[in-house]
Amino acid sequence: MKVAHKVVLHFPPAVVEQPVIYILSRDYNLAFNILKATISQQEEGIIVLELSGEDKDFKRASKYLKKQGIRLQPLLQDIRKNEDKCVHCGLCIAVCPTDALLAERPSMKVNFNADHCVVCGECVPTCPVRAMELHF
Amino acid sequence: MAKTLEEINQKIKSGKVVVVTAEEMVDIVAEKGAKRAAREIDVVTTGTFGAMCSSGLMMNLGHSRPRIKLGGGQVRLNRVPAYAGLAAADIYLGATALPDEDPRNALFPGEFSYGGGHVIQDLVSGKRVLLEASAYGTNCYPRQDLSTWITLKEINEAYLFNPRNGYQNYNVAVNRSPSTLYTYMGTLQPKIGCANYSSAGQLSPLLNDPHYRTIGIGTRVFLGGGIGYVVWQGTQHSPAAKRSKHGVPLFGAGTLAVIGDLKQMFPKWLRGASFRGYGTTLMLGFGIPIPMLNEDIAATTGLSDKDLKAPVVDYSEAYPQRRPDFIRHVTYAQLKSGHITVEGKKVPTTPLSSYSLAREVAETLKQWIKKKKFQLTSPTAPIPGADSGMAMGPMPYHPPVEKRRARRKPRKTARKRS
Numbered sequence A: 001m002k003v004a005h006k007v008v009l010h011f012p013p014a015v016v017e018q019p020v021i022y023i024l025s026r027d028y029n030l031a032f033n034i035l036k037a038t039i040s041q042q043e044e045g046i047i048v049l050e051l052s053g054e055d056k057d058f059k060r061a062s063k064y065l066k067k068q069g070i071r072l073q074p075l076l077q078d079i080r081k082n083e084d085k086c087v088h089c090g091l092c093i094a095v096c097p098t099d100a101l102l103a104e105r106p107s108m109k110v111n112f113n114a115d116h117c118v119v120c121g122e123c124v125p126t127c128p129v130r131a132m133e134l135h136f
Numbered sequence B: 001m002a003k004t005l006e007e008i009n010q011k012i013k014s015g016k017v018v019v020v021t022a023e024e025m026v027d028i029v030a031e032k033g034a035k036r037a038a039r040e041i042d043v044v045t046t047g048t049f050g051a052m053c054s055s056g057l058m059m060n061l062g063h064s065r066p067r068i069k070l071g072g073g074q075v076r077l078n079r080v081p082a083y084a085g086l087a088a089a090d091i092y093l094g095a096t097a098l099p100d101e102d103p104r105n106a107l108f109p110g111e112f113s114y115g116g117g118h119v120i121q122d123l124v125s126g127k128r129v130l131l132e133a134s135a136y137g138t139n140c141y142p143r144q145d146l147s148t149w150i151t152l153k154e155i156n157e158a159y160l161f162n163p164r165n166g167y168q169n170y171n172v173a174v175n176r177s178p179s180t181l182y183t184y185m186g187t188l189q190p191k192i193g194c195a196n197y198s199s200a201g202q203l204s205p206l207l208n209d210p211h212y213r214t215i216g217i218g219t220r221v222f223l224g225g226g227i228g229y230v231v232w233q234g235t236q237h238s239p240a241a242k243r244s245k246h247g248v249p250l251f252g253a254g255t256l257a258v259i260g261d262l263k264q265m266f267p268k269w270l271r272g273a274s275f276r277g278y279g280t281t282l283m284l285g286f287g288i289p290i291p292m293l294n295e296d297i298a299a300t301t302g303l304s305d306k307d308l309k310a311p312v313v314d315y316s317e318a319y320p321q322r323r324p325d326f327i328r329h330v331t332y333a334q335l336k337s338g339h340i341t342v343e344g345k346k347v348p349t350t351p352l353s354s355y356s357l358a359r360e361v362a363e364t365l366k367q368w369i370k371k372k373k374f375q376l377t378s379p380t381a382p383i384p385g386a387d388s389g390m391a392m393g394p395m396p397y398h399p400p401v402e403k404r405r406a407r408r409k410p411r412k413t414a415r416k417r418s
């Protein structure tokens, strides 16, 4: 059975150097389409990509990734910031693995940049006033 | 030349008062010096907006027909329990109270979607809130059950009574452990992956009056978008904390107990908040105007984020184990730059309290004073200062006798910790 999954891969700093995506394609016959790639504040590598291929290959590939210490997270839908609710406390900044949430200086207002968001969902339960909303 | 408070209030009345925010005062003092600033400026406004757990709402709900004695009974507001150990119709709802049904941290980290802080926000937003009560019934208060909708408008009284607000300085939280921590200082990334601080620094009320020269019992303040008053020093008031060469505490020090009528407050300034893995609380806007009575007072309001320091504390060990050690001091200027250095590592910082809303509090107070809507007060009595020697102590620990014996004779087979 053919499948296509949008996923987020989180690479610990030690494996950032390895040609993981190449291996996924060579050894697991998965076609890939990279949507976003970035290095987080914690120096974790993050790649958002679409993987397509046979279901069993995808499952084998998931195991391989896990073994490498790479966290595989399914891409959720869409994250939006409700500006009416946001109090610009910045709590979300600490959990955002990319630069999607940053405090603007000198205003100290917290800006959401959807282009950098990998929809990991971390900010949603972290925001104390639930201003970060997940839309399906 | 010293000014009196009466002179300043006279200037407010005549529309001639010169008011600036504590942020603006930094440049003024740097440029003109404290002496000239004290002469030219009459009032400096401060502000802060952040989570203040020791906040709560005192209410009198009026009497039902037939009467019910809530005192000694059980009361819930939108399922959140309120304290009912007072007279028949008086209750107190704390910001951190949770419904019995809330799973808390059973599934860690818990979400804590709704608690006391949220009920307060709903009330001030004009929403109706479900009151459920049960009581034992007496001759004079026969009713035993009650279930009704209430609104802020309809109940007799509703005033915030916050036993501790406006902490004078606070820790910067980091996490040395290898796993993520969920704390009242927010989510802390492992291996010192982030540093979370919470004071507004140069805008913070008590950092602008470090010796409590103008702030005391009776001081009129901005509270939740309305007017409130300082009623006492706050709980854990520790003015004897170590201070910098400017006389400003280097650790959490002074605190204030404040009061204010909820009926004149605004939802913008009171937000129920959920801290992942920790609990609910209330985020609150709070600010105090400081009269420029003399040069010394002007000088401390002129201190900038560069002059104010906070201790970096490890929340994986030192804080939970109540150890006094801290890693280092950093300035608020460093914190606000977005990065600090901790143990040789460049660490991103997270503010927790909203500096942009703190600025708005100070700005709002400034406008109120300019528009003659707000007069300054001199304290009826001071709150204890640095020379009082007053410092927060630990919890007294005197375990009951049985337990003490049990501790002396340890079990032979060690119990495995799961």
Ligand code: SF4
Pocket: A081, A085, A086, A087, A088, A089, A090, A091, A092, A093, A110, A126, A127, A128, A129, A130, A131, A132
């Ligand atoms: S945590 Fe929520 S309220 Fe705070 S800045 Fe982020 S989105 Fe805004």
Ligand code: SF4
Pocket: A079, A095, A096, A097, A098, A100, A101, A116, A117, A118, A119, A120, A121, A122, A123, A124, A132
């Ligand atoms: S979902 Fe939230 S935390 Fe995750 S990348 Fe997007 S903005 Fe950052």
